[in-house]
Amino acid sequence: MLKKTRSAPETRRGKISLDDCVAAFDDYLRRKDLRVTAPRRTVLEKVYAIHDHFDADDLLVELRRKGLRVSRATIYRTLELMDGAGLVKKTSFTDNKVYYEFAYGHGHHDHLICKACGKIVEFKDEVIEARQESVCRRFGFAIACHSHKIYGFCPACRRKGVDMS
């Protein structure tokens, strides 16, 4: 449903290397008295390679394509762990499925989503960020996190003249 489009790796990945990620995950596992295993490493490496928004099935397909066999159950279990470790972040769009995105060393941002082609662009606006704090104050809430998605039509689709109704 949502197509995958990725920003340049350098943009999303920043200065974080795969080794840094592996180290961070291993540390997390040890701190939690969990085991460092081959399937967990395999999943982490693939998540690092995909980097952008994906769902559990995308990950399974990508792994299979490379001849790597990790069960669906392990994928779900590992993504859950990686979420706890802060390596990925769960998100949901308009369909009712869970999506993940690489999150380690990748600052907070929000999403601009093309309704025609599914392209996802990240943005961050300081004015909006600051304003959210004041909204919370207004209602006495202590802010924890937020999800801000703007749906619209990307430049390419507009040029192609897609139906925007």
Add this chain to the structure above:
Amino acid sequence: MLKKTRSAPETRRGKISLDDCVAAFDDYLRRKDLRVTAPRRTVLEKVYAIHDHFDADDLLVELRRKGLRVSRATIYRTLELMDGAGLVKKTSFTDNKVYYEFAYGHGHHDHLICKACGKIVEFKDEVIEARQESVCRRFGFAIACHSHKIYGFCPACRRKGVDMS
């Protein structure tokens, strides 16, 4: 998972009466060459009565409680129609289920959600609204709609000293 808490009916319902809703839905159905039926009316009336955020099952339970029997399939089908008619709006939170909220004559707004008790508060901030336009312009997107959810802890839960970690 998400508990239901409703704002005062006057706040959400505004000046819209049930009759207005019925008329709007009937008009929509006729325009689409669809039929005005008893189950559709029953669902509409219950949605109007609930008014706040609910899922298909909430609706079914509420109907049963009043001795009204409409099948689950019809509830899903009718909510889909009401979404098309602009009477309800689909939303999703962190679990992967579809939620609905009454939308007719109820202006656009965003949500502040308590992570402890599930309370949902609506807000609208003009600065944020305006700023979104400029984010879109920056990326060449034509904005269609947006979903902005801020998660945090409500005043009551903070007072109770819930675990905010």
Add this chain to the structure above:
DNA sequence: TTCTATGCAAAAGCTTTGCAAATCA
């Protein structure tokens, strides 16, 4: 060796769909 993680298949939860019977126009 001991205890956790994996894989498989079954189960679970939400939503959709095929089809015969009921209902609307």
Add this chain to the structure above:
DNA sequence: TGATTTGCAAAGCTTTTGCATAGAA
């Protein structure tokens, strides 16, 4: 009457779980 809608049950999807076996420490 003729076409649409309903209800039921079955199917579909995504995600979770129980359990025997494989694997880490």
